Amino acid sequence: MRTIYVCLGCAGQYLPPESMTYPSLEKTASPVHCGNPSCEAVVEDSLAMMGVPEDVVAKWARRAAGLDGEVRRPRSGRRSRGRRPGAAPASARSKLL
Numbered sequence: 001m002r003t004i005y006v007c008l009g010c011a012g013q014y015l016p017p018e019s020m021t022y023p024s025l026e027k028t029a030s031p032v033h034c035g036n037p038s039c040e041a042v043v044e045d046s047l048a049m050m051g052v053p054e055d056v057v058a059k060w061a062r063r064a065a066g067l068d069g070e071v072r073r074p075r076s077g078r079r080s081r082g083r084r085p086g087a088a089p090a091s092a093r094s095k096l097l
């Protein structure tokens with residue numbers, strides 16, 4: 001089965017050739033952005049800032065889009081349901097006034 005990738009620039013899904021090259025364009029396909037030059041620029045900048053390898057980021061993107069395994073959702077455990085964090089102590093509250 002071929003891998004569908006998710007562009008981190010436009011969130012589009014794309015299916016590059018299995019060889020990951022476009023021979024007619026003399027270009028290499030990327031696992032993190034589609035062929036749009038503006039996506040390429042944006043994604044390469046953000047990857048440089050993140051410092052995470054692109055194959056790892058590509059996996060996260062596929063998983064978030066539901067293309068790779070189960071979509072991970074936040075656990076609906078006891079913490080998220082209607083419980084407020086504890087009130088600030090009186091001393092902390094008075095500093096806001």
Ligand SMILES: [Zn+2]
Nearest residue numbers: 007010034039
């Ligand atoms: Zn794109």
